[in-house]
Amino acid sequence: MRKSNVAISLIILMIFGYVLYRYNVFSQLSGMLEKLSYRDIAFSLFVYVFVYVFRALRLRLYIDEISLPEMASVIGVHTFFNNVMPFRSGETSFPIILKKLFGIEMSRSSVILFGARVFDLLSLSLLFLISLFSVSFSDKRLIFFPIAAVFLIGATLFFVYRFLHFFREKIPFFDELIVASAVLFRADKLFMMFVFSICIWVLKFVAFMFILNAAHLNLGFLKTIFVSTFAELTTVLPVHSFGGFGTFEAGMVGGFSLIGISAKQALPYAVYFHTLILCMSGITAFAGWIYLSIKRK
Template identity: 65%
Template sequence: MKKTNLIVSAFIFALFIYILYKFDVFSQLGLMLKTADYSLVFLSFLVYLSVYFFRALRLRLYIEEVSIAEMFSVIGVHTFFNNILPFRSGETSFPIILKKLFSIEITKSSMVLLGARIFDLVSLSILFLFSLFFVSFSDRRLIFFPIIAVLIMGFLLVLSYKILHFFKGKVPFFEKILLVSAIFVKIDKLVMMFLFSILIWSLKFTAFMLILKAAHLNIGFFKTIFVSTFAELTTVLPIHSFGGFGTFEAGMVGGFSLIGIDPKEALPYAVYFHSLVLLISGVMAISGWIYLSFKVRKG
C-alpha cells in the first residue's frame, strides 16, 4: 500500500472511531452482544460455510486439478484478502496461490475468476432487482435503481468486449486472454455457473439476514438484500480504511436509511454486522491457511 493511501486509510479509520465514540456506539454494541441470539449467529456461520463450499464447486467446473477441500481453503484465504484490501485488490491472491501451490497457469485461473465475478454481478443484479421491487412498494422512487444498475452493467460488458477486440492481435497478452476465455463457451458449464452463482448469493444474504436477526433486527430477506448490497458496493472503492471500516458501514447505513431506519439507530447494527462478517472471514482464512500449509508440508 502506498504511503499516501496508508495515510488516507488511517485518517478514515480514525474519523470512524471518533464517530463511534461521538454517538456512543460502543456501549450500544456491548448491549447488543449481551442480548444477541448466539444460536442464530452459529446458524449464520453454518450457512456462510455453505457459501464457501458452493464457491469451490463453481470454480472447480473449470479448475478440476484442485480438490474440493483445497479449493475451499484457497477461497477462505482469498475472500479474507478481498475483505480487507481496497478496490478488490485481494483478487490477485487467487491466481497467485493456485500458481504457487498447484501450478495452475495464472491466465487460466484469472479468467475463471473473472467469469465467476461476471456471474456474481449478474446474480447480484437479479436478486437486487427482486429486493428493490419488494422495497419499492413503500417507496416508488427506488424503482429507478435497478434500471440504472442494468444500464451500467450492460455498458461495462459492451465496453469490455470492445477493448478486448481492439487489442486483439496488437498485444499478445490480450490474444492469450481471448484464447483462454474460449473455455467458457460451453452451455452446460455456463448454466451451472449461473445456478451456482444465484445459490451462492441467496445463501450469503440468508446468512446476513440471520446475523441481523440475531441482534433482534428482523427486516426480512429482501430488505436484507437491499441494505447489504449498498455495503457490498463499497468494497470496490479505491480507498477505504483498514478492513473497510467506515466506508462499509456508510454504505450499509445508507441502505438502512432508504428503508426508513434512522442512521443513528442503524450505525451500531452496521458495525456489529461488519465485524461479525470479518470475524467469520478471518476464521475461514486461518482454517484454510492451516490446511494448505499442511498439504504443502505433506507434499
C-alpha cells in the first residue's frame, strides 16, 4: 500500500475521532449498549452466517473443486480483510488464499470474483430501487430519487448497448467471441448466480435490520435497505480509511437524514452498526481460519 494512501486513511480516522468526541458519541453508545437486545444480535449473526453460505454456493458454480465449508471459510477470511483494509485492497486476499491453499490460478479466481461483484452491484441496485419507491411513497419529498434512479439505469443500459454496438463494428470476430463467452458462462449458471446474489443481499439486509432492532431502532426491512445501501456504497470510494471508519458512518448518516433522522441522532447508531458488522465479520473470519487450518493440516 502506498504511503499516500496510508496518510489519507490516518487523516480520515483522526477527523472521525474528533467528530465522535465533538458530538459526545461515546457516552451515547454506552447508554445504547445497556439497552441492547442480545437476542436480536444473536439472530442477526445467525442470518449473517448464511450470507457466507450463499456466497460460497455462488462461487462454487465455477470453482466446484473446493468444498462448501472450505469456500465459506475462505470467503469469511476474505470478507474480513476487505472490511478492514482501505481502498478495497482486501480483494486481493481471495485469489491469494485460493492459490496458496488449493492451487487455483489467480487469473481464474480473480475473473470469477469480478463477476460476483458485478452481480452484487446488479442485485443491490434492484433492491435499492425497490426501497427507493417504498420510501418515496411515504415521503413525497424523495420522489425525485426513484425517478433519477430509473433514468440512470436506462441511460446506463443505453450506453452499454452503444458500447457493444461500437465494438461489434470494429471487431470482425465479435459475434464469435460472444458465442464463445456464452459457452463459458452458460445461461443456467448466470441465472443461478443472480438468484444467489439476490439471496445474499436479502439475507444481509435482514441481518442489518435485526442489528438496528437490537438498538430499538425499528425501521423495517425496506427502510433498512435504503439507509444501509448508502453505507455499503462508501466501500467502493477511492478515499477509504482503515476499517472504513468515518466514510461508512458518513454514508449511513446521509441515508438516515433522508428519512428524517438528524445527523446528531443518527451518528451513534451508525457507529454501533458499523462496529458490530466488523465484529461479526471478525468472528466468522476467525472461525473460517481455524477450520482451514485444521483441514489443511
